Amino acid sequence: MSTQQSCFHCGETTREGERWATEIDGQVRPMCCPGCKAVAETIVASGLKDYYKHRTQLPELSPADGDDQDLTARDTLKLYDSDALQRSFVARDGELAEATLIIDGISCAACAWLIEHRINQLPGVDNAVLNMSNHRLVVRWHYADIAVSSLIEAIYRLGYRASPFSATEQEAQRSRESKQAIRRLAVAGIGMMQVMMLSVPLYVGMAAQYEVFMRFAALILTLPVVLFSARPFFIAAVRDLKTRHLTMDVPVSLAIWLAFGASIWSTFNRGPEVYFDSVCMFTFFLLLGRYLEMRARHRMGKAGNNLLTLLPNVAVKVIDGGDDQVISSEEICVGDILRLRPGHAIPADGIVTAGKSSVDEAALTGEYMPVDKQTGDTLIGGTFNVESPMLMRVTATGAEAQLSTIMRLMDRAQQEKPKAALLADKIASHFVAAVLIISASVFSFWAWQGDEHAFFIALSVLVVTCPCALSLATPTALTAATASLREAGLLISKGHVLETLPQIDRVVFDKTGTLTLGRLTLSQVIPLQGDDESHLLQLAAGLEQHASHPIAKAFQHISAKAASDIEQIPAQGIQGRIDGQLLKLGHPGFAWPAPLQPPGDDGGQWLLLASEHAPLGWIQVNDSLRKAATKLVSGLQQRGIKTALLTGDPSHSGQRIAQQLGIDELSCGVSPEQKLQQVVSWQQQGERILMAGDGINDVPVLAGADVSLAVNEATDLAKTNADTVLTNGRLEVLLAAIDGAAATRRIIRQNIGWALLYNLVALPIAAAGLVPPWAAAIGMSLSSLIVVTNALRLNRIGRLAKET
Structure with missing residues (x-):
């Protein structure tokens, strides 16, 4: 055991x-x-x-400026400057580097503002943005100008704890946070019930000697609530005062200590009233509201974290001699050969070097059908090997792997704040100071009026006007919508997308690889000498079975005849011998010396198959439409959005596809520069443009459009420059994204409107003395909970997209 x-x-x-x-x-x-x-x-x-x-514990690093006593803590932080440790959380892009850190100790939007403001002031930092929904800080800086340890130390000096983002570590942190929150909530709840039970006799009146006993009993029962349950408020308030920055924890702590101190004074000096019950209720409802917000935040964060938790903890490495060695995932290096067993997760990005199997990529693409993989095909870490064993060569690990890239793109989308969010942050950052001033003014007014409850009226104002709901209004909605769309197959990598999508006037498509699959398929077979179609296809497949050009892929599923002496003629075709007979397949002038005209010009490519004696038949290959293209175009037009097709292909296929789909405008044979000029022309007419493309030639116009979409088979350069990436090939997800973006904008406006309305209504009522402190705590918590619950409705976007 x-x-x-x-x-x-x-x-x-x-x-x-x-x-x-x-x-x-x-x-x-x-x-x-x-x-x-x-x-x-x-x-x-x-x-x-x-x-x-x-080593010493990292929190011992003093947050006070100029405190250099804890050298061992600083030495501990310097371990993060090791290349080996940085491999898992730092991504390099030339001179720039990007890291994702988890920040512990955040309580409101003012904390986020303080951290962002301080890190952005450091030399060499290009940008630092903190996501309030999942407490992740993404820092982008010039790698040579400042060390990682200096970035983390700056956060420690503010009084917060920072650590490299890890899905496993964040889950552990969430578990610790949840358990501690439940303990504090339980102590506050039990204390509240006991103190309220003791307070009832005090309200109805009793003998003086018993009243003193009841007050001291309530004092003793309130002590654990104040010293343990309310401790996070006090720690955060002290931290904020040291850094000379106000957050909502300052008025909350002030309210608890003032009420508790006044009650202790009344207990020892036989004052008229004590408010131990209000202190306990106030603390309990504050903690309950934060606990419910924390649960909602954890739920939204899990959608993204589930990606990185797909990676297994261990891998099987093939070492020299062919033996297997079990290693941890952190030990995997680029170039390692790993053995992939059926039913196990793939631990890193790589290329299949031996074996053939199917791989479940549903976690990344949303498609439930496994994808066939064979030698030379790429594998993504976190997907699952379904059927047979394979060997793979590792091409990327840690922060460079595709899962980490997706996580960074998601974080970037959630952290780039729309105008509404910036307005809310600006209001929240000044709101706390206004609350303290208003509370002091309210107290002064009622004290001047001679009201004996002036202190507790001011206390209610302190509590009821905390800007929790305002700070949560936007980040919760953006996080829920982004995570839901990713599950549906659309990865949003820029924050302005959800704000701009509802305003799109025109969607511009590239043809090959975007509206079409980007790979050739067989369209027609026309025999010329009485042979049946299947026999002609077998002959053609025999010639093409070992060829590497794109046309050969159209014949891969055909049972091929055995061929010999195969020779490929560039730009002409291919020839070889089958059953001793010389056959040629390709351009008509190459396959047969006499001039022959193809049967038609409907956009496909006609190949002539001929023997030495006669032409045998015509075979047409064509690029086929994506299944969802028709549904997408009609859905856009139903929403009043115009469509256009800009293609560099000069053939008639563009016109055929435009007619088939009902696209409004068409331009064929245009260069990348001409595509960009056309898009700019529409923009100058006041239209907002969404561009969908897949190739390097689409990069300029993708960058120039208001919103850009790269399909799943797009080049890496196109994906990097696009605002959104389609991960599963289902074009109709774009319709769900447009509808979901409109819903997100409505919900953000509803949340901000509700938060402002609540404070505008609650403030005068509390200032009038109509709201006791415990009711103020309930109102503030319910306000925040309404905002979070409203944002969670956006989780339905992904489900609706999958049903489309």
């Missing part, structure tokens, strides 16, 4: 110590997981093993 131990690296209690143990300084040290084992081994391998002798 295994015994509990403490992980040597992180200190967590574990039963897995023997399984993941590693040797450090000649002693076997227990580890809780392969992640801690990999980090510990990396630290030792980097020559930093003395870290374990001198």
